[in-house]
Amino acid sequence: MLRKRLIFALFYSQGNFMQSRNFRLQRVGDINWLERNFKFQKISFSLDELIVLNATKEEKDIVEFADVVKRLVENVFIPVAAGGGIRSLDDADKLFNNGADKIILNSALYEIPELVNQIAEKYGSQSIVASIDYRYIEGNPRVLINDGVRLIDMHLDEYLIKVLATPVGEILLNSIDKDGTGFGFDLNIMNSAIHSINIPLILMGGAGNELHLHEGIELENISAVASGNLFNFIGNGLPNARKYLLEQGCNLPSWGE
């Protein structure tokens, strides 16, 4: 049986890992802090996948970011998806060559859609995660790009149709309203067109504890849930959350101790 996935997301910006709240970034610590407090090499059995996003608001340095990815993936034998600021095939190559197994596209989906085809031709559509950030405006989910700054003139459902017409392998759906709040996922979004998409769907934004992760992972059309909450899952937070999910009978792979 195909398992669901528990994913942890890291937001990186100019030498530091950040806590994001409604897309505003707060510096938490550098890679040494992260290694001390999360020890991905030891706790990776608690995770099914790692997402690493370059969330720098200014110009994103892909070479520097690729170096960070390379260091993070060392002796971590789970899939790693990396993105943030990919504007060309060359940028994607850099991340793949430094240990990314998939790349994440967001603004490029809207601004340079032909890039999706170029990357898919070389690496296959299963290597591309389409990241979509949305927030509610007058009750409607609306899509924002450029790190949540630029509102595009499309309803989420319309945008999904556009994105799904390109060769992407998965959708990463992130609620800006819930991001970093620890209030739980935006479960209402499952009433939109998102519930019927025919590629894997990763739900992100708002999970602050294992109950939230449980709520999300039990949703029917969800393939994976992701949290990027550095504060709430520090130390043994992730191993404990996974243990809880397995005890609740969630359909996750069991790696043993």
Added chain:
Amino acid sequence: MKLAIVDYGMGNILSLSSALDFIGVNETLFANDHDSLSKADKIILPGVGNFAMAAAKIHELGLDAILNDLVIENNKPILGVCLGMQLLGLSSTESGYNKGLGFIDGISEYFEDKNLKVPHVGCNQVQAHPSSKLLQGLGKNPDFYFTHSYRMTCSTEIGQSMCNYGSDFVAIFECGNISGVQFHPELSQKNGLRLLKNFIDLF
């Protein structure tokens, strides 16, 4: 133990080589010429991406003849990973009909079931073939990480361990010195590391 990873420019081979390093393979080389590949004890054929493009690159580099000589004529053990596994089979319909190396039976086709999410992404369980060497020590239904839109089926006996997604497909085959895995052992935590170790120790 000297292990060669066939380098033909398809996909991320960093995680594969670091997994081999982690399980104690002391010498891993990336090569695509007869001379270097013939010096290796074992060969891994990796691959991420498009079958048609990969098959064209293999042909361009003359790797079809080189691998035929080493694997078929000289029985050197080989493990195909993901697309590398599919390339060891007869053909694929990805981007038109394209021939593989044809070392084993088995054809790769798209997951056609309309009710399925494609690609097939995530961990899934593999039903171990009773005489599987690659799965030794891993129980009857170990989890591995898959990510693919085309899957191999085969009507003849090639020592296949199956996986189910909509229908059964070949997750592993073990046919003498020729073996392949559809999933990514290098992304499948301790199960994957053990499988790679089994390939090193038992083939």
